Amino acid sequence: MRSSRGLRSHLVVLVGALLLAACGGGDDDGARDATTTSAGPATLTLTAGPVSVERTSAVGEAAPADVQALLAAGAAYVRAASLEPMAGRSAPLRTVTTAEAAPRTTGPDAEALSDVGLGRIADVRVRSAPAPVTILTDANGAAVLGAVTIDVTITGDARRGPVTVRRTGELAFVRAGDTWLLDSWRLSVTRDGRGVPPGTRTSSTTGAP
């Protein structure tokens, strides 16, 4: 009996180890794409994918500060669109958009622009692929417009079950002093899981002015 119990214990340990290894492998696969995975109060920091510069003259480079500021603006949008609503708050999209774009956040694009309809989500985790950045420079070589391509996956637990939200697309930003504000977008959002209310699973928008 003792040896049998010992064997069972070893098997349990072995199976447990295999499961942990499997889970670890999954994490590694995810880590190749992920820039941020967090639990508890969800946070997001985008890291740069390929950076391209579109020049309107012979001069113009992608200043690291501009690239980082654009990534921060992209992350601010995701926080406003998804993480804040999932924390039970409103989606403060108007704080991250230009005055010209703000009215469109409550129009036909609203469903794709934010995850307000999901309700409060617990144990939120965020994963993001590196974000390609495109910068337009003016005649003096200064960055005046920028675009960030996002691919963000958010998971968590709603009251009715698990939720997975994948938000992909392009965000265009206008320089506003030291910061950048969202001016237009082309987004696709897929919401899956038992916790997703009917009618909010998939949406997309072109975000044209």
Add this chain to the structure above:
Amino acid sequence: MVRRHPIVAALVTVPLVLTLALVGLATWWLRAGSLPLARGATWMTVQKVASADATPRPGAPVFLLAVGTDARTGETVARGDAIHVIGVNPATGQGTILDIPRDTGAAIPGRGTDKINAALSAGGPDLMARTVSNLVGVPISYVITTDFDGFIGMVDGLGGVTVNVTRRNVDRSSGANFEVGTVRMNGTQALAFNRNRLGFATGDLQRSENQGYFILQALAQLRAQDPGPAGTLALLGTLGRHARLVNLGWTDAYRLGRLGLSLDPANVRNVLIPVGSGVGSRLQVQPSATALFADFRDDAILQGR
């Protein structure tokens, strides 16, 4: 040497106004891997009208004026010989192109009544915009002007434009020689197609309609490439090297480009304004234009036509 007609150039201007042409050209260049960094030939000038009411409200219809001039290389004063008002409704993705024949009689502010194409040489794009605005009754926010070389450059930059020729288009003086059928036109051919008026019984009126049709074909071709925000920035990079912006920043240019890309050509009507014989060689706007303009000005869409 074949002389290029200004009207042809103007026709090409409309797609440019929408920035779609630029977008298509830029995309073509990018795909070809030969994006030039040096400033190239100027295809057009985009000017934001200085008047206070020229800044459109978010979601409100936007009205642009596309003008093809008769300027030859090196000339700085020119008449606006191809004139198109483009109305875009951002909320619905619909629009209308109103074609205004160059000989249409109009009240030119401070100049009395003259052919409408004289407004450009008399007072530049601002006066041209005011003249057209008074005639049609819409606030013109942007004026896009192009010339012969700019037109050819744009079409060639696009890699050509495919046109379904529905009516024989042959004329020795313009160089047009197109039988009915589908034709892929380069810049020079497109100019000939759009400048031909002598080959039609209705002359400039048919030419104006052909120009409008060509614009829509070019628009459809450009939109099919469907650039997103990042692609639009790439197009603006090319635009910056081939366009002169007046009273206009890159943010405005970007929004204008996105506005153009939001238009489905299938939802854009091309309409020649009703004109008839007038004083001398001028054309007279017909009474039926009143209802047309009223229908156009509220939302840039012609519901009743």
